[in-house]
Amino acid sequence: MKKIINHPDHFVDEMIDALLLAHPGWVKAVTADRRALVRADGSRDGKVGIVTGGGSGHLPGFLGYVGRGLASGVAVGNVFSSPSSEQIYEATKAVNGGAGVLYLYGNYGGDVFNFDLAADLAEADGIDTRTVLVSDDVASAPAERRQERRGVAGMVFGFKCAGAAAERGDSLDDVARIAAKANGATRTMGVGLSPTILPAAGKPTFTLPDGEMEIGIGIHGEPGTHRGKLESADAIADRLAGEVLRDLGAPARSRVALLVNGLGATPLEELYLLYRRAAGAIAAAGLTVARSYVGEYVTSLEMAGASITAMLLDDELETLLEAPARSPFWREGWPTAGGVQ
């Protein structure tokens, strides 16, 4: 095991410790265990709150997408494990500004169970909540059962668009509508080249013989749709972008946002090679890449691999995507002075 860690039991708490230390003024803990965190500048009266959450091991996801113009709070679980309903509930109360709270997170059983419990607790307090599940992973269920799909890298477009809507003062119904619209317009497909090792388990989450790849892999190593010999960057991009575009079914001359996401161990150079071919496939389909994102947005610890995401844009989504945002992991359009480093 080639991991730079201390005791596995302290992994998540030390990570949170470090994030708070490295980025003062960004988020603050609202529970004693520091697993519920919200924007340090607090809730704003009349503003919709957005709470996300999920297991650890996906940095910058989920915690990294709390910030101005992004999510307002997060509940942080153990590695690849759901946070508790109490942690979600505490984040909910802390971000509530009287206009309600949107729950926006990936479609995983444990998370759904605990967020739903938190929603009941919040409702009893008179806090109105809505839930939008991110379900962008094309490989995880066929199109006719789209609501069963898992949420992967495309969740960042949801945080960005819903966060911008909340920031400009949209109502809870509108913020939820926009999150659902962003999710409905987003498709992702991934490839894995090597497994993740959970700190506590000390062994790989799955096995993949050297020189093989798994197309459609999930961000926790969930099985994909095809396993075979490792192919060229262009062949892999053709597979991923092909599935994404087929499932998205964007009308010709549409504009799309293109995200090539690294799962952890894959070099930035290789992500750009995938980007190059995916952008070519998009152009060949008669579409325009309006905005590009290449880097590590939602990872799976040290898994080698990547995913390709496309979001079909309309004027509303494109405006929200371009709006200012700021966290240590996503910066757009606001000056630094006095803000988060």
Add this chain to the structure above:
Amino acid sequence: MKKIINHPDHFVDEMIDALLLAHPGWVKAVTADRRALVRADGSRDGKVGIVTGGGSGHLPGFLGYVGRGLASGVAVGNVFSSPSSEQIYEATKAVNGGAGVLYLYGNYGGDVFNFDLAADLAEADGIDTRTVLVSDDVASAPAERRQERRGVAGMVFGFKCAGAAAERGDSLDDVARIAAKANGATRTMGVGLSPTILPAAGKPTFTLPDGEMEIGIGIHGEPGTHRGKLESADAIADRLAGEVLRDLGAPARSRVALLVNGLGATPLEELYLLYRRAAGAIAAAGLTVARSYVGEYVTSLEMAGASITAMLLDDELETLLEAPARSPFWREGWPTAGGVQ
């Protein structure tokens, strides 16, 4: 070999292709081979140009640090190989605004040879040049032969400070003085956990048995100062930060910038664990962490490992570090609208 590439001979050109495609309006090529690139907004009369360069395989280094408030141009070599003197010379001419050009790059033999040749060509054209070599790697030579040290992740502080000085209109002598001052105030020490595989060679640059680490490793896999059993994150951070602080010899109550850099395959979570302990060591030494940087700044393809860098600040360097900057890989303080994505 677990690499997402096409033919190894096309690796660098396809990467440049992708970078130009993904980030329109950022840089433009000034040679037919596209290995010399400069800011797309061109040179400015009376403004000092800064040209950097080096081998590929280090993204965001070097190309990623061309931008507003950063370097003005770059020459891009093959993987881990120097660019040619002609490529450097073409970048020099393109960024020259009549106020001279600073060469700022890592201290490696091939790069020094070719940059010096380019300086002669530029001089013959009447372009005044200065050279500052980045030499922050503590492990690569003892303190009394500091000028022999290699340049590693600490180079980003040089680009940032010198770039901000050039942006505000400092003279060539001043920009060179600031680059030298930033380099003189910066120390780095790295650790490697697994080797890099060069695309063309298809085999590891060095071997490291599973479960071992190499302290002091260079960004091309140059041998370090200690090889042994992999230790905990805290023990590794103590080693790296200890060497860095000992060599830096900062007076008590000084302010420092702290950078924890990932070499490629190490998860962001693990970088934050190193940050946590390094920040603690800095505080224990009576110093203050004024600015924090955690992420992949100068990589070594898919090498697993990290480095810790500290720069001793004074008011001048801290002001320059905080100044606006913008490239797709470094954003500080300027609005997005109409700019680089």
